[in-house]
Amino acid sequence: MAKCHYCSKEVNVPKKRFCNEKCHLLNCTEVKEKGCWDYKGFKGKDGYGQIKIGGKVRRPHRISYQIYKGKIDEGFNVCHSCDNPICVNPEHLWLGTPKDNMDDMLRKGRKADKKGELHHLNKLKEEDIYKIRKLLKKKNYKQKQIAKMFGVDPSCICYINAGKRWSHI
Ligand SMILES: [Zn+2]
Numbered sequence: 001m002a003k004c005h006y007c008s009k010e011v012n013v014p015k016k017r018f019c020n021e022k023c024h025l026l027n028c029t030e031v032k033e034k035g036c037w038d039y040k041g042f043k044g045k046d047g048y049g050q051i052k053i054g055g056k057v058r059r060p061h062r063i064s065y066q067i068y069k070g071k072i073d074e075g076f077n078v079c080h081s082c083d084n085p086i087c088v089n090p091e092h093l094w095l096g097t098p099k100d101n102m103d104d105m106l107r108k109g110r111k112a113d114k115k116g117e118l119h120h121l122n123k124l125k126e127e128d129i130y131k132i133r134k135l136l137k138k139k140n141y142k143q144k145q146i147a148k149m150f151g152v153d154p155s156c157i158c159y160i161n162a163g164k165r166w167s168h169i
Pocket residue numbers: 004005006007008009018019020023
């Protein structure tokens with residue numbers, strides 16, 4: 001009888017090393033002083049971790065969000081309040097505004113949006129996005145601090161950090 005590599009519970013499925021996704025994730029995780037749970041497995045070029053679950057390569061922080069907090073609706077980004085891309089501590093994860101909506105807002109030319117936090121994006125000019133990218137690269141500031149500097153919601157910064165479609169700016 002095979003045993004789960006993490007919790008030693010018996011696993012009846014052949015070739016399965018863990019009893020569930022949670023054990024798989026925790027087995028590849030190290031708790032850091034700041035409270036971050038660093039993913040110790042493979043890290044991609046983009047700085048995010050990669051975990052193979054069910055034959056598919058997935059993002060560990062998204063898996064963690066799904067295990068501890070629930071479903072991620074389509075298009076939503078899982079963002080880090082600790083700005084540590086390999087952290088999978090669910091307490092450090094929050095859902096960012098859907099990318100597609102953000103893209104849409106930009107395309108439409110920053111019209112006022114009354115639905116909520118998206119209107120924050122309207123305040124940003126292209127040069128602001130350029131500046132934000134620079135600040136993100138330097139890593140001297142947390143995303144929350146940058147959001148404050150520009151008077152926008154942290155989800156915007158998270159989006160700019162993750163958004164690949166703005167690379168022309
Ligand atoms: Zn287990």
